[in-house]
Amino acid sequence: MKCYNKIVLQQEVNVKYTTGGAIMEKDNKVSITVIRRLPKYYRYLTELLNKGINRISSQELSNMTGFTASQIRQDLNNFGGFGQQGYGYNVEELHSQLGKILGLDKIYKAVIAGAGNLGQAIANYKGFQDAGFKVLSLFDKNPKLIGIKIRDIEIRDVDEMESFIKENGVEIGIITTPKESAQAVAEIFERSGIKGIWNFAPADIKVKDDIIIENVHLNESLFALSYFMNNRKDYVGRD
Numbered sequence: 001m002k003c004y005n006k007i008v009l010q011q012e013v014n015v016k017y018t019t020g021g022a023i024m025e026k027d028n029k030v031s032i033t034v035i036r037r038l039p040k041y042y043r044y045l046t047e048l049l050n051k052g053i054n055r056i057s058s059q060e061l062s063n064m065t066g067f068t069a070s071q072i073r074q075d076l077n078n079f080g081g082f083g084q085q086g087y088g089y090n091v092e093e094l095h096s097q098l099g100k101i102l103g104l105d106k107i108y109k110a111v112i113a114g115a116g117n118l119g120q121a122i123a124n125y126k127g128f129q130d131a132g133f134k135v136l137s138l139f140d141k142n143p144k145l146i147g148i149k150i151r152d153i154e155i156r157d158v159d160e161m162e163s164f165i166k167e168n169g170v171e172i173g174i175i176t177t178p179k180e181s182a183q184a185v186a187e188i189f190e191r192s193g194i195k196g197i198w199n200f201a202p203a204d205i206k207v208k209d210d211i212i213i214e215n216v217h218l219n220e221s222l223f224a225l226s227y228f229m230n231n232r233k234d235y236v237g238r239d
């Protein structure tokens, strides 16, 4: 039976936590809101590393991220005690551990279905590849696009997508087709053994629930911007 994949904001998840450099299994419940903050910590830690800063206090992290120092300590404590009183956090260590928690210590193979404006923009952005997400191919149904390369990534016929995914062990499917095609594309991904779908189409796709779906809606962020511009008093800072 097919069902909706949903993220419920207050949902809790079991996490792995780290100690002494090793990731341990622990039946630890962490809220999805905490998990959603981890990429932001990771991004700031990457910046610190690039600047050669190797030690940071939770107060300094608070100034950078806008979260309170106690919030940061609480968040990071969910995954094991990273910091030391009076010392703060070792940036390299924390960066590496958060990277492991987020699964960024691996290389993921991805394909993009829909090689239009957005699909090509994603393929063109080298940053995803640098973070370990390698786009092997784009796929489209428009014969005029087939054979074109975006950087060195070829656009292939969508009819070849299922066999390509299976042959190459692709794990992530990215949907950048119009919304009318999104469900059909998701079903090809499902048949092909894709593990995660990054969906940009404004459609509620349904696949078996062992496939992770992450929906991206830039509109929602834009509408929030509009709201805060019109309700300045409600704006408490960046999340």
Ligand code: NAI
Binding pocket: 113, 114, 115, 116, 117, 118, 119, 139, 140, 141, 142, 145, 158, 175, 176, 177, 178, 179, 181, 184, 185, 199, 200, 201, 202, 216, 217, 218, 219
């Ligand atoms: P586009 O029209 O430039 O590209 C869509 C491509 O999908 C076309 O090349 C078309 O031939 C291809 N396509 C259609 N059906 C297909 C199928 N069954 N299999 C394979 N390829 C197929 O559109 P654009 O501007 O790139 O937008 C793509 C999608 O992304 C739309 O659903 C749009 O609403 C959405 N979008 C989402 C954003 C977000 O924040 N999530 C932001 C911008 C666009």
